[in-house]
Amino acid sequence: MRSLTVKKIEARGALDIAKRALQTCGQIMRYAVAHGYAQRNPAADVKPSDALKPTCKTNYARLSAKELPELLRKIDAYDGQPLTRLAMQLMSHTFVRTGELIGASWAEFDLEAKQWRIPAERMKMREEHIVPLSRQALAIQSQIRPRSIG
Structure with a gap:
């Protein structure tokens, strides 16, 4: 071949x-x-x-504090899929990895406790991770739920 x-x-x-x-x-x-x-x-x-040549994994550039407001404005102005915009907004409030957000299930969210409990098996370090959910994150999550499957 x-x-x-x-x-x-x-x-x-x-x-x-x-x-x-x-x-x-x-x-x-x-x-x-x-x-x-x-x-x-x-x-x-x-x-x-x-x-193929081996690929070297590189860390993506971080965002400086001065660049954050512009990124948030661009996320808010995103006119693609509404679910994508909401997911990016939720990530900006929780600082989780993309895979953790994509793999999330509704059972992981405890709205009463205002927490998102990510199971150890889905975490890079294989330890459960508890993400506190701010008022804003909860509002975004409530907009995501009716648009998502399952």
């Missing part, structure tokens, strides 16, 4: 997309083998680290 296509994607700097393209090729070939369209899966012989 030639990895020319994923190398072109990698060359333009889209490293995650190149890795996903390589994985998709493997899925396609597994399907082909399972349904009799191919005898073997040549993609199984290629690991992403064989075809």
Whole structure:
């Protein structure tokens, strides 16, 4: 299997997309083998680290205190999906990671205690995390609930 296509994607700097393209090729070939369209899966012989340069994880730039008001204005003015805007607003009030917010369930929120209890298994450090919910965070959460699934 030639990895020319994923190398072109990698060359333009889209490293995650190149890795996903390589994985998709493997899925396609597994399907082909399972349904009799191919005898073997040549993609199984290629690991992403064989075809692509390793990526170094970098920490994203932090926001300075002076930049925060502008970010909050931009979030408020966001005219895309309302649920996305509300999620960004809630993140700005709780300082949780994106994955923690995306994976949240309504059972984690204790509105009486004004707390969000994120279970240890969803936390990076594998310890339960209790997020105090301000009046503003509770107001945002109440707008999210009717728009969300489950």
